[in-house]
Amino acid sequence: MKRHICVKLGALLLAAVCMSNAWAAPRIAVVDFENKSQYGGWKVGRGAADMLTTELVKETDFDIYERDRLNAVLDEQNLGQSGLMDVSTAAKVGKLIGVEYIVTGAVTEYGDSSAGGGGGGVHVGKKGYYATVDVRLVDVNTARIVFADTGNGNKASMNVRVFGFGGGEGWNEKHASEAMRGAIQELTQKLADADLEGGGIGGSVSAQPxxxxxxxxxxxxxxxxxxxxxxxxxxxxxxxxxxxxxxxxxxxxxxxxxxxxxxxxxxxxxxxxxxxxxxxxxxxxxxxxxx
Structure with a gap:
């Protein structure tokens, strides 16, 4: 009887291990993004990559490689962190750190716009902030882009001047960051919807070379x-x-x-x-x- 119970327990444990392996979360690393916008320099690209890393940890089951460790490896290998990483280099980095996918990307739009009008001494102004981020997911084993998509974010604020009193709004870092986070959250959802666990191709993934x-x-x-x-x-x-x-x-x-x-x-x-x-x-x- 005891032997029968042990055999059953062993079978259950083996099944649990097999199921765990079958549903193992994809291991992903996010490198610094390139900043192609006219504002903020390299820090904007790094900030966008940090935001995406945080959102992926919070909102998905992916196994995310720690960014500080990744940057240290890139420094050691002299591979740079500017976001200008091609597919073959991304695959090389991925194999080096033991992940399955590398996320590369670019901030293609980031800035603000102003509009407004009024009369009778009253002026109502509107300030808009916007961000657009493109990402690509590189399969480390095949050195191919298996996912590519875009996220957009916007944040608007109002201001009122009465007979010259009050004021408009200059650059508001908080509002700009909220626009960026909106773009990143949209991308996070799209990545979460991609069928990476099953090795399939979901979302905007392209299987064709x-x-x-x-x-x-x-x-x-x-x-x-x-x-x-x-x-x-x-x-x-x-x-x-x-x-x-x-x-x-x-x-x-x-x-x-x-x-x-x-x-x-x-x-x-x-x-x-x-x-x-x-x-x-x-x-x-x-x-x-x-x-």
Whole structure:
């Protein structure tokens, strides 16, 4: 009887371990974002990445790599923290620290606007703050972007002047931060909705590789655009499929090698395609893969 109970307990424990492994939370690290806006310098990008890290810890079950440790590793490896991290570098960093995904991103819009009017000595002013943040999720094992999306945030405030008394509003750091947090919270929800645990592709994830659709001298056209998370100014590495290494016993493909052809820089990005110029290398062909 005791042996029977022990066997049952062992089976239950084994099942619990298997279930735990099956539902293991994805391990994710967030690097500093690039600041492409006209305000705030590099601190805005770092602040946006810090906000996203906090929201992911609060609102999701993801296993988030600690940011201070990540920055220390980046310093040690001389990889920089400016947000200008390409896909291959992100994959390298991810493998180095033992995570499955790296989040890279850019603050594309961040600032304020003013409007108002009135009469009879009374002026009502409106101050608006806005933020737009783009993120990409890089699969460390495949060095591919598996998720790309945008978050937007806004914050408005009012002020009144009567016969010159009272005043308008200058730059309000608190209101600007609230706009940024709104953009980050929207992105957090989108990341939470992506089917990462199941290895699936949810939200705005794109499973298809980005390919060269046309090559005319140094002018390149890709078969993907902003819908795949591309932005003007990005530099992509172009690769070509090489050898397939197969298991001699089963014939299953164990590994595919890729040859690096060169790099291209995006000059114009539309919804469904992107234009680029050759930055380095030669011999580009239609069907080559851009990462």
């Amino acid at each position: 980005i390919l060269l659709a046309d090559v005319a001298g140094s002018a390149i056209i890709l078969n993907a655009g902003s819908g795949a998370g591309l932005t003007s100014g990005d530099t992509l590495t172009v690769k070509r499929k090489g050898r397939e290494i197969k298991d001699p016993a089963t014939g299953a493909i164990l590994k595919v090698t890729y040859d690096t052809i060169g790099t291209i820089k995006l000059t114009n990005v539309e919804a469904a395609y992107a234009e680029a110029k050759v930055a380095s290398g030669s011999g580009f062909k239609v069907g080559d893969i851009a990462e």
